[in-house]
Amino acid sequence: MIEHRERLEKALGYRFSDGERLQLALTHRSVSRRHNNERLEFLGDAQLSQIISTELFHRFPDAAEGQLTRMRASLVRGQTLAEVARELGLGEYLILGGGELKSGGHRRESILADTLEALIGAMVIDGGEDACREVVLSWFEARLAAISPQSVRKDAKTRLQEWLQARKYELPVYGVLSVSGQAPKQSFEVECELSGLKKTFRASGPSRRRAEQQAAEQALEWLEQTHE
């Protein structure tokens, strides 16, 4: 059995009537191809999305569908789930096989996020949907209180495109100027050209996507200062 089960259950805010479900939820695929938390993660992922969607729907009766979708995406994405898992102190309870014991960085983040979903799946089986919902909402309470339709803006490339379209300008053209370094520590330098406005912005970032968003952000700042 897991060590310090009571301490973990106290942190989670949920006491399992069947401790094997808790144990399975913490068991990564690296321990066993057959006996691991992947099925629970499948269940928990859908359960989490339903809980958060329902909550957002009722909390924000005036939000448009697009705003609800972006708020949900921001709350259930891997990075947020890994943060919640850290707040619950989940890291020290993960049951990992040899190869994963020392994994760090990105890999570790995704294991934490997946395990959080698996715990949600285990809770819904163990205690039913209402109990599960109550616990999950308590985990997300601060984030739900902080989020608003205004806080989750569309990404910079989308906003730039909409700004230009609304004013009948040509759409921006992005290009990669250079790539330096070796994966996974590469740096991409890109440009964002607004040909209709005869203006080009450059930015760099750890991926092409991030660099492009950064360049679009700069373009938007310039447009907002000079055109509004």
Add this chain to the structure above:
Amino acid sequence: MIEHRERLEKALGYRFSDGERLQLALTHRSVSRRHNNERLEFLGDAQLSQIISTELFHRFPDAAEGQLTRMRASLVRGQTLAEVARELGLGEYLILGGGELKSGGHRRESILADTLEALIGAMVIDGGEDACREVVLSWFEARLAAISPQSVRKDAKTRLQEWLQARKYELPVYGVLSVSGQAPKQSFEVECELSGLKKTFRASGPSRRRAEQQAAEQALEWLEQTHE
């Protein structure tokens, strides 16, 4: 109010205590930017995924996560939802604005699928989660009875890649040979080259993806006849 409401409710297998919810669920964005079914669709989408996921989880206690995920994807994808909507006769109840009244084909399919999700959202608000689940499962009953982990295979390109990897062959290389016709009625001819086996397969289809899948399917058939 909607005409023939009782007939529709009979087809759905659910009687709304508040008919306005039913009406809103049927109202497409083309009628009103503010008063339409998009928020209900957001809610229904998550509800549907949770209902189907939970059902698959319990029906297939031995299925692996990947199989569950593929079964869910096949049941909740737009094409399936549009089919279910047609079986319920939803088409004649859609409340559409001018521009969409005569829309056909693909556009119509996606409106039907979205409306089905909106109806699920409306039901969960109107009657609660248990009542909603019961109705949704009745809509999907035949499909749930027919589906199995074996019936939802991985796509051909994935299976081909796995077959080759397992036998240490080089991975296939796909290339577009020609594109003919005008969108949306284009035809793509592609090839799939198995350099390790000195064999090339050609296929065509309405999109590059479909043509590649078709070529991979041919490659698999040949491999299964000649190598197993």
